[in-house]
Amino acid sequence: MPDFTVLDLLDLDLKEHNHLRLSCMAGRTGLSKKITTSKISRPGLPLSGFFEEFSNNSIQVFGRGEQVYLEKLESELHFESVEKLFSYDIPCCVFCDDGHPSAKIIELAEETGTAILKTNLISSDFSRRLYQTLDEVFAPTQTIHGVFVEVYGIGVLITGESGVGKSETALELIERGHRLISDDTVKLRNISDNYLIGMGENPLLAHHMEIRGLGIINLANLYGVGAIRDRKQVQLAIHLEPWDAKKNYDRVGEATLEDTYLGISIPKVEIPVKPGRNIPVIIETAARNERLKKLGYYSAKEFDQSVLKWLESESARKMYYINEETF
Structure with missing residues (x-):
């Protein structure tokens, strides 16, 4: 398994059609954390309090839906699930669609040493590019x-x-x-x-x-x-x-x-x-x-078929001449 960190992800020299357009907004002490899997996670269920089968070793991708839900939790003062999410040793969080994490999220990121990254790509496009990138990084x-x-x-x-x-x-x-x-x-x-x-x-x-x-x-x-x-x-x-x-x-x-x-x-x-x-x-x-x-198109197969046709035609002509001689 390659020794691949969040900082390596930021520094990848990718072509334009695969560029992740990432920048770090907070939690720079977490840039040295290792990324150990090519899987990514959309933390909708953990934000609602369901942490069974939580893929905490994956990059956490926050699309528009997750970001709106974070704002709702913060406005209603129900932030326990968010604090629990950051208590896990997650590699990093990525806010898509030019999303801006709140001051509370940035505070949690600094406290736990979790890098908060941002991209202007929409979540579906970013996830596709990230999957392709990590598949190559972790490929045998x-x-x-x-x-x-x-x-x-x-x-x-x-x-x-x-x-x-x-x-x-x-x-x-x-x-x-x-x-x-x-x-x-x-x-x-x-x-x-x-x-x-x-x-x-x-x-x-x-x-x-x-x-x-x-x-x-x-x-x-x-x-x-x-x-x-x-x-x-x-x-x-x-x-x-x-x-x-x-x-x-x-x-x-x-x-x-x-x-x-x-x-x-x-x-x-x-x-x-x-x-x-x-x-x-x-x-x-x-x-x-x-x-x-x-x-x-297979040249050898075409050659075989041509030979077979030639043989069949030769056989047909011979049979015709034999029958003519018989009469």
Whole structure:
């Protein structure tokens, strides 16, 4: 489990469509509290006095309904449930829709060391963004040795033994207009047991590449920012291996190979490497083929159907000629 605090949540560098727009209003001593779960809580029932199954280890999100109810409790001097809520060790409270906590809430936050955060997002939008963010923060991770590139919009994970030519292949792909996500080490995240996201293990080093005989090169400086990308869904695995004359390689494309990482299976293509083979072009073709498969078009199946139709037509013609000779 990552060591993730409320301050880390505030400091996350998120893209505009995922930005949480958070600021701290009170309880700054609570910014060091750890967030230990990706779940969030809407504390409507606890505010009414029902604390059974209260998810006190979750971030407490106060939408417009909860805020109006807080005002009602304070005006009627029924503040016991609010005081009890703050007696729990909760990570932080977030007031949505530019809500402003009362002086009493701020006092409780300072006394208990609970950070009070504010966002101008409505509660539904904020909750959706927060779920996505925490799902990624707490997602299971795995680091593997390989190169990760984007080819025609497909996230291609290239693996193979050291020295087989992974980095050189990726360099040629970048020369051909594709993008590098990470070289040498790739960090994989399982997002909601649904798909894999790949990125560099170290963001500062991810877009550097080691080429034997040349040394370390910076792809962003050499080819521009259009040649790199921070992260991408892993959609295809390419395994490079030295050519083995005794091995029976798939020549039709009917074989369905897969690699499994963090419980998620990824389509896999094995490519034998030997002098004279243009590996980058083969990988480009594999990426195009994978895009066609996602659209429901399978080249190998179409080939099989065409062969069957041809055989059937040949058989029909033979039967016709045999019958003609009989008469």
